[in-house]
Amino acid sequence: xxxxxxxxxxxxxxxxxxxxxxxxxxxxxxxxxxxxxxxxxxxxxxxxxxxxxxxxxxxxxxxxxxxxxxxxxxxxxxxxxxxxxxxxxxxxxxxxxxxxxxxxx
Numbered sequence: 001x002x003x004x005x006x007x008x009x010x011x012x013x014x015x016x017x018x019x020x021x022x023x024x025x026x027x028x029x030x031x032x033x034x035x036x037x038x039x040x041x042x043x044x045x046x047x048x049x050x051x052x053x054x055x056x057x058x059x060x061x062x063x064x065x066x067x068x069x070x071x072x073x074x075x076x077x078x079x080x081x082x083x084x085x086x087x088x089x090x091x092x093x094x095x096x097x098x099x100x101x102x103x104x105x
Contacts, residue, residue, distance in 0.1 A: 014058070015058045015059055016062060017059050017063060017066065020059070024045050027045065027046070027052070028055075028056050028059075029067070029074065029075070031074040031098060032044075033094075033098045034048055034091075035047070048090075048091060049090045049094030050091065052094070053078055053079060053082065056079060057079065063076075074098075077097060077101075078094055078097055081097060
C-alpha cells in the first residue's frame with residue numbers, strides 16, 4: 001500500500017506590535033525614512049514608505065488600543081495623509097512628512 005505524504009505549508013506569521021520589537025515600534029512611533037546607503041539597508045526593517053505603511057496598517061488597530069495618543073505618531077500621520085490624498089504617491093507623502101517633521105533648518 002502506497003503512503004501519501006502531505007506537505008505542510010506554514011502561513012507567514014501575522015505582524016503584531018510584539019513581533020516588531022522595540023526598534024520596529026519606535027520606527028512607527030517616532031519616524032522612519034528609507035535607507036540611504038548599504039549600512040542602513042542592513043539595519044532597516046523596511047525598504048520603502050509603502051512597506052512601512054503596510055506594516056503599520058496591519059498593526060494599526062492594536063496600536064490605537066495600546067498607545068496613548070496614536071494621532072501624534074509618525075506612522076499614523078502618514079496613514080491619515082494617504083487617506084486624505086488617496087491618489088498621491090506614498091513615497092512623496094512620506095518624504096514630505098519626514099522633512100516637515102525632522103528638518104530643523
